[in-house]
Amino acid sequence: MSDLPPIFSQAFDRSLDAQTRILKSSSRLDIAVANCTKNDIPSIAISPSQGQYLALLCQLMQAKSVLEVGTLGGYSTIWFAESVPGIHVTSIEFSPKHRDVALENTKGLDNVDIHLGAAADIMPKLAEDGKVFDFVFIDANWDQQALYFDLAVSVTRKGGAIYVDNVVRNLLDVPEDGDEADWSLIEHVKNDERVNATLMPTLSTLKVDVSALVDGFLLAVVK
Numbered sequence: 089m090s091d092l093p094p095i096f097s098q099a100f101d102r103s104l105d106a107q108t109r110i111l112k113s114s115s116r117l118d119i120a121v122a123n124c125t126k127n128d129i130p131s132i133a134i135s136p137s138q139g140q141y142l143a144l145l146c147q148l149m150q151a152k153s154v155l156e157v158g159t160l161g162g163y164s165t166i167w168f169a170e171s172v173p174g175i176h177v178t179s180i181e182f183s184p185k186h187r188d189v190a191l192e193n194t195k196g197l198d199n200v201d202i203h204l205g206a207a208a209d210i211m212p213k214l215a216e217d218g219k220v221f222d223f224v225f226i227d228a229n230w231d232q233q234a235l236y237f238d239l240a241v242s243v244t245r246k247g248g249a250i251y252v253d254n255v256v257r258n259l260l261d262v263p264e265d266g267d268e269a270d271w272s273l274i275e276h277v278k279n280d281e282r283v284n285a286t287l288m289p290t291l292s293t294l295k296v297d298v299s300a301l302v303d304g305f306l307l308a309v310v311k
């Protein structure tokens with residue numbers, strides 16, 4: 089953070105410190121992080137405070153069923169699985185290696201199912217099977233966020249919520265400087281009469297890379 093004005097650097101450091109201090113330790117999460125490192129799983133999981141926030145959202149809703157798109161090593165999966173007594177987590181992962189590590193990390197949790205495959209194939213099957221979820225967390229494959237959102241609405245109960253991560257980072261991801269951002273998800277959600285939605289900007293103070301500091305997630309409630 090050395091290229092930021094001192095007040096920002098100090099605020100980010102304090103914010104990170106505060107986030108670290110407020111967290112209660114979880115041996116399963118700590119072991120999962122170590123196992124991901126051991127297996128060279130990329131460091132692209134949600135932050136601990138984001139995990140805590142997602143768990144609190146599930147507690148507020150008293151969610152009983154979560155659909156997660158993008159398991160990686162199961163870090164966010166564990167946050168969901170341990171958030172509310174009686175909750176069940178269905179997670180989708182495309183990479184066999186990531187799925188295998190996630191299976192190791194979630195071993196012993198009998199409320200987690202991990203499907204191996206592409207979300208665009210598995211989500212319609214879940215809909216066909218009549219599956220309905222309280223909360224859908226979309227955290228994979230930025231190119232397909234609008235498609236996943238659409239599929240998520242079809243498997244979320246009325247009053248249930250859909251959370252799309254990294255929406256602002258995705259808007260910054262343009263091929264050339266000056267190229268127009270891809271607003272399709274934002275436009276799509278705005279015009280979708282089935283939901284009420286907002287975009288929450290975030291500062292990911294955990295990140296060491298300045299370009300990854302600014303982000304934001306989309307949160308929608310199905311009417």
Ligand SMILES: C[S@@+](CC[C@H](N)C(=O)[O-])C[C@H]1O[C@@H](n2cnc3c(N)ncnc32)[C@H](O)[C@@H]1O
Nearest residue numbers: 133134158160163164181182183206207228229
């Ligand atoms: C950002 S990581 C997920 C992080 C995880 N939710 C966490 O916080 O611990 C995204 C994951 O989505 C997976 N993925 C990529 N494309 C996918 C697809 N089409 N369908 C399902 N999973 C996909 C990647 O292999 C990667 O493991």
